[in-house]
Amino acid sequence: MRLNTNESPFPPPQGWRAEVARLVASIDWNRYPDREAHALRGAIATRHGVDMSSVFVANGSNEVLQTLLLSYAGAKRTVAVFEPTYQLHAHLARISGATVVAGRRSSDYTLSSEEIQRVVSEHSPNVTFLCSPNNPTGRVEAWGNIELLADISSGLVIIDEAYAEFSERSAVELASTSGGNVVVSRTFSKTWSLAGLRLGYVIAPPEIVDMLHAVVLPYHLDSFKQAAGLAALGYVDEMNDRVARIVAERGRITEALSRLDVDTWPSGANFVLFKPRQIGGHATWQRLVDRGVLVRDCSSWSGVEDCLRVTVGTEDENSAFIEALKQALEQSE
Numbered sequence: 001m002r003l004n005t006n007e008s009p010f011p012p013p014q015g016w017r018a019e020v021a022r023l024v025a026s027i028d029w030n031r032y033p034d035r036e037a038h039a040l041r042g043a044i045a046t047r048h049g050v051d052m053s054s055v056f057v058a059n060g061s062n063e064v065l066q067t068l069l070l071s072y073a074g075a076k077r078t079v080a081v082f083e084p085t086y087q088l089h090a091h092l093a094r095i096s097g098a099t100v101v102a103g104r105r106s107s108d109y110t111l112s113s114e115e116i117q118r119v120v121s122e123h124s125p126n127v128t129f130l131c132s133p134n135n136p137t138g139r140v141e142a143w144g145n146i147e148l149l150a151d152i153s154s155g156l157v158i159i160d161e162a163y164a165e166f167s168e169r170s171a172v173e174l175a176s177t178s179g180g181n182v183v184v185s186r187t188f189s190k191t192w193s194l195a196g197l198r199l200g201y202v203i204a205p206p207e208i209v210d211m212l213h214a215v216v217l218p219y220h221l222d223s224f225k226q227a228a229g230l231a232a233l234g235y236v237d238e239m240n241d242r243v244a245r246i247v248a249e250r251g252r253i254t255e256a257l258s259r260l261d262v263d264t265w266p267s268g269a270n271f272v273l274f275k276p277r278q279i280g281g282h283a284t285w286q287r288l289v290d291r292g293v294l295v296r297d298c299s300s301w302s303g304v305e306d307c308l309r310v311t312v313g314t315e316d317e318n319s320a321f322i323e324a325l326k327q328a329l330e331q332s333e
């Protein structure tokens with residue numbers, strides 16, 4: 001079983017599938033798509049209580065982030081991240097031509113306000129990333145840190161909320177005011193069970209959304225995706241039910257891990273990071289693979305040495321993972 005890429009273990013609702021099949025039949029395939037994806041952006045705006053002018057949609061939140069960096073990073077500019085965090089932020093920043101500076105999280109993966117102040121005052125980054133809940137640690141960022149960063153940063157502040165629905169607090173309320181410097185990215189890949197659709201968006205001040213529309217390729221979002229995404233937003237209750245099941249299972253996994261010989265950290269996402277105390281991370285990963293369980297091997301990543309990340313699966317998958325881990329930790333060479 002695959003518990004390594006933080007996908008939803010549950011498929012999207014049957015009703016959505018049927019609706020998509022109907023929508024496909026009525027698309028004007030000979031015409032270009034609605035270039036500004038009005039209907040989809042309008043529905044996302046309604047969901048978040050913001051104006052449509054504060055919503056930009058793209059092919060996965062990774063394309064949203066890339067477009068933000070093409071617009072606000074690039075050569076001779078600086079992008080800040082706080083490691084350990086989602087590696088793609090630094091990677092996309094470097095591809096844009098920017099210099100990446102990395103602040104450090106504490107050993108428990110929280111972030112100190114002193115470190116935020118140090119990075120901002122030493123480097124005046126043009127773009128700063130926070131990921132909350134943070135991948136791969138699972139930590140939800142302290143609200144004070146987000147406010148502090150927004151307050152002291154003269155550049156753009158990107159809050160990556162790919163896992164927001166699995167936790168409680170969101171920074172969306174900071175993101176839509178004109179003149180502000182905070183933007184919040186979201187994705188359909190995790191909570192909406194639609195990793196295969198490649199759809200993500202950002203809530204941002206309208207002038208930033210205008211900039212993104214100027215930078216992104218014309219007609220970047222195809223008609224099918226616009227229709228399928230809009231249809232998905234009609235199944236909010238089903239999404240919330242899936243999220244509740246996953247959050248409950250996350251609790252069960254965390255509880256089970258606390259009784260094993262591993263360190264673990266509180267997670268606000270659909271995965272849990274853990275570190276075997278006696279055996280190396282990679283060796284444990286291999287022992288899990290030998291038992292048919294694939295988790296994410298983070299053991300060679302900076303700041304999470306010897307750690308593994310397990311995605312919350314179905315009830316049966318999680319039970320199998322816990323049993324396999326027990327055996328892996330007890331295995332005598």
Ligand SMILES: *Cc1c(COP(=O)(O)O)cnc(C)c1O
Pocket residue numbers: 006059060061062063086131135160162186187188189190195198199200
């Ligand atoms: C999974 C994930 C994404 C999702 O990217 P998509 O391109 O929307 O699939 C974004 N950010 C983080 C931190 C993630 O873990």
